[in-house]
Amino acid sequence: MPTRRYTQQARAQAADETRQQILEATRERLRAAPTEPLSVERVAQDAGVARSTVYLVFGSRAGLFEALGRDLLDRTGFRRIADAVALPDARDAVTQALRAAAGVYAAERDVARTIYSMWTLDPDALRGAFETVERGRAEGQERLAERLHDEGRLRAGVSVEEAADVLWIVSSFETFDQLYTGRGLDVDAVAARLAMMAQQALWA
Structure with missing residues (x-):
């Protein structure tokens, strides 16, 4: 035995x-x-x-991409984003989640950029990888938007749906990379800019 x-x-x-x-x-x-x-x-x-x-x-080839997406999340410290989202103050959760996301994106920026670019050319192969990453991100931003509202932190006149849309934009790889690569900012500076965008658009 x-x-x-x-x-x-x-x-x-x-x-x-x-x-x-x-x-x-x-x-x-x-x-x-x-x-x-x-x-x-x-x-x-x-x-x-x-x-x-x-x-x-x-x-399959699609299965390879899906596994790659999960592996990238594990390797780059995705757990830090989940931990940040769980913080008791929704504003802190948003700020720290954006900081953690910037670190995740920067850790494998070149691979992530290629995958996002390939999505438009080969969506069937990339669907699993994208769903792995983006479904969780969408759900997380919706929960944060609801928490901002429930805690009275959301600016008057901004709906939960609108807040979720703003958070979706500022937490995206594309927005990160515009600042990181396009503007040449380091990770900390990018995280600060993203947090500022969220605060100015959403905070009460």
Whole structure:
């Protein structure tokens, strides 16, 4: 029995290592060739596995992108955003969530930029990755908007729906990258600008 258990553990570890090799090869391919369509065959070659192994592990090209999206969130500290959203004061939650989001975006900016750019060209393949990230972001901003309203922090005349729309914009990768890359600001400066936008638009 111990030998069998050891064999199962070794197989599980090997499978996880293969999965991580493929994900790392995917990230590196997106960094190295951001304007080229992602080739599963090239990813497999870079990862040192057979093309069929990629499909065995992830099911499809879309499945690979979805797993990549989840992996990026885990690697870049997405937990910090969730922790910030849970702060007791909604204003602090918004400010700290934007700061955490800026750090997440900056950690894998090149890969994120490529994925967002590819979305317009290959939406079917990217749908899973986008839903993984954007559905959670939308729900989070809606909850924060409701909390601002419930705590009496929302500016008069601004509805919960309008507040959620503002938070959606200021928390987006596109807005972050306009400041980070387009304006050349560092992460802290970007976070401060995003927080200022939210405060001036929404705070009572």
